[in-house]
Amino acid sequence: MTQATQADAAASFDPLRPKLMRVAYRMLGSVADAEDMVQEAFIRWMGADRAEVREPEAFLRRTVTRLCLDQLKSARRQRETYVGPWLPDPVVEEEEVEDVTLPLMLALERLSPLERAAFLLHDVFGLGFEEVAATIQRDAAACRQLAARARTHVREARPRFHVEKERGLELAEAFFKASRSGDMNAFGAMLAADVSIHADGGGKRSAAIMPIIGFDAVMKVHEKLAALFRANGSKLLRVGFVNGLPGFITMEADGEIQTTALEIEGGKVAAIYVVRNPDKLRHLH
Template structure:
């Protein structure tokens, strides 16, 4: 039986949960870990003296950020032993995310946990350096330095919107059709000369162990894949935006889901990000 205290905590926490999830996911790149962090924040909220909390959102944001900082220490060790390229869990969105795209999330991986937190809270979520300082328990001057270092590392990965929503979905659908049907001429017309493929199987499903780089190499891989698709099938589940990039979810011949996200530059596909690790796709079911 739920007591009145828990009901009161849930009523004040629920409207903030989506924003807290956005912070936690963008800090960690893992949906399950973000959910765990937000749930732990809720448990702490139940036990807090809420009458003394003047700004619940700031209070909970601090809890979530600090829990994420703790989590990142162990996550970094896990990434060092990860099999093949690591990509963040795919999140399917109706609209393109104008703040954090998949390339930016990959760039954030190169930052220290504090740089990552400062960059996200200030540059993405719009907090003042004073509020960031309170959240991560550093002084504002230190936060400015952390943000400056972070920007230097991620400058090239900041979102650059090359296509509008409708055109993005059309490109994703056209890419699916060409890659699955074996229409190499149509597929080749979409690809940039420096196109690359990054596939995350996590050692659980087959995937290239290193990025595949260059037009010829990517075309060769897709010629091989097209033969497999035509033999075994690959069904489009949904097209939209995967981590802010045009993309789609497919159901593959082994009965597992897969996501594909396309980075677009100058009207061409410059990078293809494929997540096949089933552990990263459970939330999409």
């Protein structure tokens, strides 16, 4: 393949790369795996008869989706042996992303690969069922059923309370200050009665191997953590939206970063999602 041919393939592919990454990441929940799938799609694009492709975006979306469906089979086997709660790789953005928040991505984990693809392509990316059918190689009626089943499973994961951007960022910053300073009165005032903590260390950094549920349990854990933070330090690097939820990135005493995302319901913190697994944080460095 000549350099000119490669340049031509890249020129038509690169503008579509961000859209393809959105599809792949939402399918897989892993930034590294999504990048691999998109790169594999680019390799196939270079080898394709591009003159015969009428709609490059549709062609490449189909390619990426099918690669992700294959990848999901091995990913599920890996997650069966994962240490502690599994959370998707954190993606930190300046603006709130409402289409696929962290709770919704966790709900997608309970779907079959085909249900996940049909739901994302139709309900999130707005494709018609004929296009969904062509992408996942099922007929349109079957795709409607797949999307309907998926919708039933994920309905509860849709955000019920909208938090204004500035208010969300204020809550995230206030949560950081209260949790690190040990001001347990201020910290407790922010929590819902059924608040929960989900910490993903992947067996590579210390983290609870089961979710911590309930106000009293969460307060007890953070009383201990506050003492550690005061003794060893915890530096705020950035406040933003982590997978669509208000949150922040910190540098911890072990020299590693971590992300914290807050699910807000009725002005209170209903769930705390902490990613500590260094493999899931490399792209943030």
